[in-house]
Amino acid sequence: MPSSxxxxxxxxxxxxxxxxxxxxxxxxxxxxxxxxxxxxxxxPIRRPGATNGRGETxxxxxxxxxxxxxxxxxxxxxxxxxxxxxxxxVDLTIPEGDFVFxxxxxxxxxxxxxxxxxxxxxxxxxxxxxxxxxxxxxxxxEVPKIRRKIGVVFQDFKLLPNxxxxxxxxxxxxxxxxxxxxxxxxxxxxxxxxxxxxxxxxLPSQLSGGEQQRTAIARALVHNPRLxxxxxxxxxxxxxxxxxxxxxxxxxxxxxxxxxxxxHNAEVVTAVRKRVVALENxxxxxxxxxxxxxxxD
Amino acid sequence: xxxxxxxxxxxxxxxFWRNGLMSLAATATMVLMLVLLSGxxxxxxxxxxxxxxxxxxxxxxxxxxxxATPQDTAGLVTSLQGMAQVTHVESVSKDKALQDFLARHPDxxxxxxxxxxxxxxxxxxxxxxxxxxxxxxxxxxxxxxxxxxxxxxxxxxDQxxxxxxxxxxxxxxxxxxxxxxxxxxxxxxxxLAVVSRADEIEIMRLVGASDAFIRWPxxxxxxxxxxxxxxxxxxxxxxxxxxxxxxxxxxxxxxPVEAAVTVGxxxxxxxxxxxxxxxxxxxxxxxxxxLIR
Numbered sequence: 001m002p003s004s005x006x007x008x009x010x011x012x013x014x015x016x017x018x019x020x021x022x023x024x025x026x027x028x029x030x031x032x033x034x035x036x037x038x039x040x041x042x043x044p045i046r047r048p049g050a051t052n053g054r055g056e057t058x059x060x061x062x063x064x065x066x067x068x069x070x071x072x073x074x075x076x077x078x079x080x081x082x083x084x085x086x087x088x089x090v091d092l093t094i095p096e097g098d099f100v101f102x103x104x105x106x107x108x109x110x111x112x113x114x115x116x117x118x119x120x121x122x123x124x125x126x127x128x129x130x131x132x133x134x135x136x137x138x139x140x141x142e143v144p145k146i147r148r149k150i151g152v153v154f155q156d157f158k159l160l161p162n163x164x165x166x167x168x169x170x171x172x173x174x175x176x177x178x179x180x181x182x183x184x185x186x187x188x189x190x191x192x193x194x195x196x197x198x199x200x201x202x203l204p205s206q207l208s209g210g211e212q213q214r215t216a217i218a219r220a221l222v223h224n225p226r227l228x229x230x231x232x233x234x235x236x237x238x239x240x241x242x243x244x245x246x247x248x249x250x251x252x253x254x255x256x257x258x259x260x261x262x263x264h265n266a267e268v269v270t271a272v273r274k275r276v277v278a279l280e281n282x283x284x285x286x287x288x289x290x291x292x293x294x295x296x297d
Numbered sequence: 298x299x300x301x302x303x304x305x306x307x308x309x310x311x312x313f314w315r316n317g318l319m320s321l322a323a324t325a326t327m328v329l330m331l332v333l334l335s336g337x338x339x340x341x342x343x344x345x346x347x348x349x350x351x352x353x354x355x356x357x358x359x360x361x362x363x364x365a366t367p368q369d370t371a372g373l374v375t376s377l378q379g380m381a382q383v384t385h386v387e388s389v390s391k392d393k394a395l396q397d398f399l400a401r402h403p404d405x406x407x408x409x410x411x412x413x414x415x416x417x418x419x420x421x422x423x424x425x426x427x428x429x430x431x432x433x434x435x436x437x438x439x440x441x442x443x444x445x446x447x448x449x450x451x452x453x454x455d456q457x458x459x460x461x462x463x464x465x466x467x468x469x470x471x472x473x474x475x476x477x478x479x480x481x482x483x484x485x486x487x488x489l490a491v492v493s494r495a496d497e498i499e500i501m502r503l504v505g506a507s508d509a510f511i512r513w514p515x516x517x518x519x520x521x522x523x524x525x526x527x528x529x530x531x532x533x534x535x536x537x538x539x540x541x542x543x544x545x546x547x548x549x550x551x552x553p554v555e556a557a558v559t560v561g562x563x564x565x566x567x568x569x570x571x572x573x574x575x576x577x578x579x580x581x582x583x584x585x586x587x588l589i590r
Contacts, residue, residue: 118503141507148505158500162315175506177301219504 068096069132070227070258071117076126078112078282086112088282089126094227094260099253101269102262103293104279110262113279114231117260118152119143131226148176151220151228151257155235157212159204159219165211166191166200169219176223190218193255194248210241217248221257228252230261234268242268266293301510308514312494313521319490320522326486327526327576328533330479331568335534337475338564339541341468348461353384355428355457357435358448360418363391365443370419373443377423380437382430387422391415418445428454480575487519487579491587498587508588515580523576527569534564 071094078087087109094100102110115121116128119135128135130146138146159168166187173183191197194214204212213233220228230249234242246268253259263269269276269292276291277284286295313320361370370388377386389397394417399406409416423434431454435447491498501511534541538561 144502144505144507146505147503150505152503158496158503160497160500171500172504174304175501175504175510177304177507177510179300223505 070094070096070098070130071260072127072129073113073116074127074129076116076123076128078109078116078121079124086282087116087123090279090282090284092277092284092287094258096258097253097256099250099259099272099274100261101274101276101293102260102279103264103266103269103276104285106264108279109282110279111231112282114152114229114262117227117229118147118150144176148223149226151217151223151225153213153216153220153228153230153233155232157204157216157236159212159215161204164201164203165196165207165215165218168204168215169222172219172222186222187218190221193221193252194218208241209237210244213237213241213245214248217245217252221252226258228257228259230259230263232263233261234263234265239267246272269293301513304510305513305517309517309521312514312518316490316493319493320518323483323486323490323522324526324529327483327522327572328529330483331526331530331572332533334475334479334571335530335564335568337472338567341472344464344468348464351457352428352461353424355425355431355450355454357423357425357431357438357450359421359423359438359441360445360448361420361443362445363418365419369443370421373421373441377421377434380434382426382433383423384426385424387424389420389422391417391419394418394420429458476571479571480578483575484579484582487522487576488583491515491580491583495587498584502587511588512581512584515584516577519576519578519580520573521576523572523574524569526576527572530568530572531565534568 071092073090073092076087076090077085079085090109090113092113102113104110112121116123116135117130119128119138122136131149133146135146160171163171169190170183170187173186178186187200188197191200194217196211196214196218199207199211204215207215213236217230217233228249233249234245237245242265249259249261250272273290273292275289276286276293278286278295361373374386374388377383392415395409395415398417399409421438425431425434431451435449435451438444438447498511
């Protein structure tokens with residue numbers, strides 16, 4: 001379905017002018033990214049289209065293995081008890097270090113894919129493999145361990161309102177029984193990555209929407225997930241803040257984390273030119289590297 | 298392990314105070330229900346003590362032949378005291394029987410005095426452990442040569458045993474029914490408190506918390522609600538103790554003094570156990586529905 005938006009150049013007010021959207025991610029992240037990647041992001045801001053034509057795995061850190069499969073969905077069909085069929089024979093493979101946009105209209109099955117990945121639901125037919133483990137064959141007590149390999153953020157952030165940023169992030173490690181001596185440096189590290197060191201002792205209600213989402217991202221990253229899933233992470237944010245979040249996700253990807261982002265945000269998808277998987281009526285209708293939000297013929 | 302218990306207790310404590318209104322509702326419900334349960338237990342205990350007393354008052358009375366020698370009587374008393382069904386035997390001589398009669402019926406003194414001999418027989422008054430053992434003792438007495446006749450109280454005893462049985466069963470049934478209702482109400486209130494924190498449980502699941510890490514803080518919190526509820530209930534009972542004792546001793550004048558003491562000690566244990574137990578059970582059941590997925 002070609003669209004006029006797909007052909008018009010994406011316009012990001014922030015990115016023409018200067019460094020505003022990245023002010024918080026800024027310096028601290030540059031240092032971390034520089035240390036971790038062979039590339040040198042001299043400018044903290046990626047201009048729209050700058051990734052065009054770049055190899056998808058060009059900037060991976062040494063410890064990740066490009067080509068190794070993080071996630072595989074094999075012939076997955078999901079029907080709900082009410083008879084609705086959400087997914088029909090979906091095959092999807094995501095190699096280590098990939099950045100994938102999952103797009104499609106509401107009701108196309110994006111949320112079902114995410115529910116299957118975090119094992120909130122089980123496929124009716126087919127298999128979902130994370131790091132080679134079939135999620136449908138896990139024992140009950142193995143489920144939490146698998147969930148620690150996945151970091152998830154949602155549109156509504158899901159932060160605990162009466163915990164500070166630091167405690168919200170640390171909570172993810174605390175509930176796995178980690179010691180304080182492990183939690184404190186890990187939290188400090190991810191807060192530096194998302195640029196929230198200065199807000200560490202504030203409550204979610206004292207933060208902007210973008211900062212709340214960055215807190216959620218930090219929490220999802222704190223146990224070094226194999227797969228980072230973002231379900232409409234910019235759905236509640238204005239365009240400028242959305243762009244900040246996307247930049248952050250791209251940097252996290254640069255650090256070697258595989259990212260899957262479900263979104264409706266056509267401008268963002270088209271601007272960054274990553275792999276796009278489009279769902280319609282429960283089927284994958286397009287799987288294209290370096291693509292726009294809409295089909296470009 | 299240490300970190301786990303510490304984490305759970307800390308979370309339970311925070312959970313209780315940060316959800317003040319829900320915790321207050323759960324604790325208040327707990328107190329109300331425990332007070333209701335305690336009141337019922339006190340009443341039933343009173344009933345039980347009364348029934349026991351009534352049972353002990355059942356006496357088999359055997360009238361002795363006038364020819365029975367004191368040796369005959371003493372032998373009979375000894376053999377009766379050896380019977381397992383018998384708690385107490387009292388021997389009433391002819392003279393004692395006459396005195397008792399005159400004390401009860403002073404108007405009849407003239408009639409009695411006009412007689413040349415004492416018409417009243419000597420008797421044995423036998424208290425039973427259980428009134429339904431009446432027949433065993435009566436049958437034994439009838440075979441004894443010194444015994445003239447045994448007062449037939451069979452019908453009275455049978456009726457009393459039936460009534461006492463019904464009262465006991467009824468009391469237990471009411472206690473069980475109220476206990477179940479109390480359980481249901483408290484479990485439901487705790488469930489509300491847990492449901493109001495569904496987000497928290499969801500976040501814990503998403504970040505990979507094991508079931509134990511999700512469940513135990515809530516179980517400790519339930520135990521804490523139970524402990525607090527039981528504590529308040531016990532304080533209320535202690536404050537009302539004087540009135541309760543007055544009421545009981547006024548109403549059941551026959552109540553032995555020790556009965557009131559035992560009910561006090563047992564009740565504190567029952568209230569504590571019920572409070573903590575139901576609190577834990579309520580939390581366990583409520584969180585379970587979130588974990589089975």
